[in-house]
Structures are given as C-alpha cells and as structure tokens.
Amino acid sequence: MAVRSAVEADADAIARVCVRARRAGYRAFMRPDQLDGVPEAVRAELWQRRLRAGATRWFVLVSADPEVAGYGMVFAPSCDADADARVAELAALYVDPDAWGRGVGTALVTRALDGLRERRFSELTVWTLADNARAVAFSRRLGFTPDGHRFDDPTTGLPTMRLRRPVAIRRWRQRLRRDSLV
Secondary structure, eight states: OOEEEOOGGGHHHHHHHHHHHHHHHSTTTSOHHHHSSSOHHHHHHHHHHHHHHOOSSEEEEEEESSSEEEEEEEESSOOOTTOOTTEEEEEEEEEOGGGTTTTHHHHHHHHHHHHHHHTTOOEEEEEEETTOHHHHHHHHHTTOEEEEEEEEOTTTOOEEEEEEEESSOOHHHHHHHHTTOO
C-alpha cells in the first residue's frame, strides 16, 4: 500500500475522507449537527492552508493508491501537557469507509512509527472516544494500551481516553501478518 507525505494538492481528498469517515464512524456517538458542523469545502481550505504552510512539529501522511483512501496527522512532539519531548501524538487517523478493513489505517500507523523511530521518539499516543469499540480495538491490535488518562470532550461532552505504545516495538507487526491484516 502506497503511503506518502501529504502535499497541498491532497487537501480536497483529505477533507472528503475526514467528512465521510466521521459521518460513518461517529454516527452512533454524535448528533447529526455535530457531524455536519464543518462543511467539506471549509475543511479542504483549512487543509490547503495547513499543507501549504508546512510545519516542523507535525506531519501528515496519506494512503494513495492512486486516490487518497486515508490520512494520518502526527504531532511530534505531542501537544499533551504531561508529555515529554520524545512522545508523539497521533492527532488524526481517518480512512474512507469504503476502504475500512483493507489495511489502510495500519499502513498509515506503520509509516508514522517508522518516521518517529528515525526521529528517535520513544512513544506514540492517540486519543479516542472511550465508547468507540471499533477504534479502541484497532488501536489495541496495533499495540496501544490505555494509560488511564480520560476527559470529557468539551465540544461533544463524550468521554475520551488516551492510549499509548512504544515506538520501537515491532512484535505487533508479526501478529498482524499472522492475522492477515497487513
């Protein structure tokens, strides 16, 4: 699966994936007005500005073979107040619902971990809705475990939990290959 750094021309596709994935993945947790709050065109403009500006503290990856099927955004280092400089954060990971179960999310996380390993980061964290069993199970398959930090999201009021994993551990890849998820 082709994973590469996002470029400005990916902005429309990233916005489309985000809107479609949020609507499908969060339907059971959020009201329709929460899911439809930011139009795709506004998201595309935001992504275009973000990708045009570039950054040193974050990077965005896309899975494109040939069209963008998913993206991941990593803050390196993490924005969490309790994180040291060697902890990164998977700030966003969205896969188009038509590509769910095809290894897109796994490929994006794998590439992010490879990049973080090269930059000598020690851990990667991710925040997810505590009741989102699909996202929690996906994270656990990739070696993330809950670290006990939780809060109620101020926008939605929904309980959110943080999971973390060491960057260097590769054993989960063997398990994924065995389970035919990669």
